[in-house]
Amino acid sequence: MKTISCMNIDDELLYSSGGDIKKYKKGELVYREGDHALYYFQIREGKVKLNNYDDEGKEFIHNIFGGKQSFGDSMLFLDKFYPTNAVCIEASEIIRVPKDRFVELIKKHPHLSLEMNACLSQRLYFKAIMLQSMASLNPASRLKGLLDYLKSYHDDSCGSCFQVGLTRQQIANLVGLRVETVIRALKKMEKEGNIKIENRKIVY
Numbered sequence: 001m002k003t004i005s006c007m008n009i010d011d012e013l014l015y016s017s018g019g020d021i022k023k024y025k026k027g028e029l030v031y032r033e034g035d036h037a038l039y040y041f042q043i044r045e046g047k048v049k050l051n052n053y054d055d056e057g058k059e060f061i062h063n064i065f066g067g068k069q070s071f072g073d074s075m076l077f078l079d080k081f082y083p084t085n086a087v088c089i090e091a092s093e094i095i096r097v098p099k100d101r102f103v104e105l106i107k108k109h110p111h112l113s114l115e116m117n118a119c120l121s122q123r124l125y126f127k128a129i130m131l132q133s134m135a136s137l138n139p140a141s142r143l144k145g146l147l148d149y150l151k152s153y154h155d156d157s158c159g160s161c162f163q164v165g166l167t168r169q170q171i172a173n174l175v176g177l178r179v180e181t182v183i184r185a186l187k188k189m190e191k192e193g194n195i196k197i198e199n200r201k202i203v204y
Helices: 011-016 073-077 099-108 110-134 139-151 168-175 179-191
Strands: 020-024 029-031 039-045 048-053 059-065 085-088 092-098 196-198 201-203
Touching (some): 139 179
Antiparallel strands (some): 020 092, 029 085, 048 059
16 A cells, blocks of 8 residues: 655755744644634644544544645645544644645645645545444454554555554543443454454554
């Protein structure tokens, strides 16, 4: 499976376009659901989750991004509000480029626009695959859809060696299952040889 680093623009190019680095603490919001998109965000270090909550306060995680990945990109081209929160799940350093300066950047460097289109297309494709899996009542099918989706962002040249850097609770929030159900399903998948669990980490 070919993967695309979504997005990974050279740091110096971002700085020359008005970018700066902002440091965030674990649990700190990068932006809130309902905010306007004002920046392009690219993670230098750390991890960020996109989430929101239902009326009962239950968290649903839409995605988790790590180093050298961008998030919230599509909202830069829409006059809409963010549909999710972006929350740091560990201490993070994030490069921010003001929206107008970022638009100027991709106009000057058309290849970046092509890479962004490829990135967004990949995200939409695998999101559709994951949503199809989410419709299943079988927990293992939901988990496989999630693992395929997460693995799509990483180099697959080593085969079955993708280590999932998520807690069982985060996985449960991503697939809409109880954490106890996720634990049972993962044990079953391990017995069937579909995954490995090494030092409590899932390897797929």
